[in-house]
Amino acid sequence: MATVGKVIKCKAAVAWEPNKPLVIEEIEVAPPQANEVRIKIVATGVCHTDLYHLFEGMHKDGFPAVLGHEGAGIVESVGPGVIEFQPGDKVIPLFIYQCRECRFCKSPKTNQCEKGWAADRYDVMASAESRFTCKGKKILQFMGTSTFSEYTVVNQMAVAKIDPTAPLDKVCLLGCGVCTGYGAAVNTAKVEPGSTCAVFGLGAVGLAAVMGCKAAGAKKIIAVDINPEKFEKAKVFGATDFVNPKDHSKPISQVLSEMTNGGVDFSLECVGNVGVMRSALESCVQGWGVSVIVGWTNLEDCSTRPIQLIAGRTWKGSVFGGFKGKYGVPQLVEAYLDKKVKVDEFITHNMTLDQVNDAIELMKQGKCIRTVLHVSPQ
Numbered sequence: 379m380a381t382v383g384k385v386i387k388c389k390a391a392v393a394w395e396p397n398k399p400l401v402i403e404e405i406e407v408a409p410p411q412a413n414e415v416r417i418k419i420v421a422t423g424v425c426h427t428d429l430y431h432l433f434e435g436m437h438k439d440g441f442p443a444v445l446g447h448e449g450a451g452i453v454e455s456v457g458p459g460v461i462e463f464q465p466g467d468k469v470i471p472l473f474i475y476q477c478r479e480c481r482f483c484k485s486p487k488t489n490q491c492e493k494g495w496a497a498d499r500y501d502v503m504a505s506a507e508s509r510f511t512c513k514g515k516k517i518l519q520f521m522g523t524s525t526f527s528e529y530t531v532v533n534q535m536a537v538a539k540i541d542p543t544a545p546l547d548k549v550c551l552l553g554c555g556v557c558t559g560y561g562a563a564v565n566t567a568k569v570e571p572g573s574t575c576a577v578f579g580l581g582a583v584g585l586a587a588v589m590g591c592k593a594a595g596a597k598k599i600i601a602v603d604i605n606p607e608k609f610e611k612a613k614v615f616g617a618t619d620f621v622n623p624k625d626h627s628k629p630i631s632q633v634l635s636e637m638t639n640g641g642v643d644f645s646l647e648c649v650g651n652v653g654v655m656r657s658a659l660e661s662c663v664q665g666w667g668v669s670v671i672v673g674w675t676n677l678e679d680c681s682t683r684p685i686q687l688i689a690g691r692t693w694k695g696s697v698f699g700g701f702k703g704k705y706g707v708p709q710l711v712e713a714y715l716d717k718k719v720k721v722d723e724f725i726t727h728n729m730t731l732d733q734v735n736d737a738i739e740l741m742k743q744g745k746c747i748r749t750v751l752h753v754s755p756q
């Protein structure tokens with residue numbers, strides 16, 4: 379191919395500074411170095427974690443950056459030492475590495491890995507190194523992926539090879555939101571058949587958690603959101619009951635406790651708000667209730683009275699639904715192709731990369747579930 383071994387000049391949406399619109403720029407993407415893969419991004423979702431970095435986290439060392447971490451694409455070229463991937467492979471970049479060698483990768487208990495930006499840079503949300511430059515400046519790769527770009531370069535530890543028949547403008551959502559919510563219910567909460575669940579926040583992550591609760595056999599799934607426009611969609615994924623905290627003057631944990639004879643068996647926080655995290659925990663039944671934090675924030679402490687935990691509740695957290703990406707993502711792509719997992723139903727809008735700021739605005743206003751940005755032809 380004409381581009382192999384050369385710098386590629388291409389279009390990307392650059393976040394030059396926090397709290398400002400992204401700017402479509404021509405960037406330079408260096409060739410892949412040893413153990414790296416250069417990927418032509420075909421499609422990418424916009425996830426709330428992109429908005430978190432831009433508008434909430436706003437860490438000064440995390441800019442300028444190319445955001446986006448929920449993408450799918452095609453391998454363009456590979457660097458020395460890469461044998462797992464070849465040009466033309468369909469892939470999903472992974473924001474949680476899987477080196478397969480560290481103590482975490484070797485343990486079945488976790489999907490954490492000692493490699494990659496997530497090992498020690500949760501504030502900055504980007505690795506120190508980058509293969510991007512623009513106007514003579516280094517541009518960081520958000521969550522090690524940067525899918526709001528026509529091309530990106532990632533370490534082979536951060537790539538999952540998927541079924542070549544998979545439609546990339548759909549399965550890109552398995553790069554974050556759908557796996558995150560589904561896995562939080564199935565892998566982290568370990569929702570049980572016949573149980574009662576509550577899901578707080580009905581974006582793509584929360585709706586995927588609803589789908590996971592249903593797949594695990596929950597009999598009652600209470601969908602909680604302050605935006606009642608989300609309830610119709612939650613029904614599609616299996617929610618049985620709907621609660622808008624704004625309709626109640628009592629604390630929401632009390633409302634849920636009264637609905638469920640003392641609290642739910644499992645709750646999942648998919649908002650990223652420490653107050654909601656507390657409510658989700660306190661909505662669980664004493665004795666065995668399990669609450670999982672999925673929403674992303676690293677700005678404030680979350681707290682509760684110790685008696686909540688002494689009384690037998692468990693508070694957990696989950697990143698990327700607990701899936702080890704190289705194994706979990708291809709499996710979920712197969713489950714989607716076999717119609718066992720829904721993906722299309724999350725997509726409310728389709729746009730081009732140029733319209734990324736419109737997509738961000740839609741999410742800010744709660745007017746979408748997922749917008750898929752079509753970046754390059756398949």
Ligand SMILES: NC(=O)c1ccc[n+]([C@@H]2O[C@H](COP(=O)([O-])OP(=O)(O)OC[C@H]3O[C@@H](n4cnc5c(N)ncnc54)[C@H](O)[C@@H]3O)[C@@H](O)[C@H]2O)c1
Nearest residue numbers: 426427579580581582583603604605649650673674697698
């Ligand atoms: N842990 C992970 O690996 C991981 C991965 C992806 C996303 N996330 C995080 O998950 C969260 C959800 O992401 P998303 O893309 O679905 O976002 P989203 O913006 O599409 O959805 C959030 C939903 O929460 C609702 N909400 C806001 N305040 C609420 C409240 N007080 N009570 C109930 N509902 C409330 C909103 O109305 C909205 O429907 C974000 O914090 C995101 O950063 C975490």
Ligand SMILES: [Zn+2]
Nearest residue numbers: 425427554555
């Ligand atoms: Zn995400």
Ligand SMILES: [Zn+2]
Nearest residue numbers: 477480483491
């Ligand atoms: Zn590892």
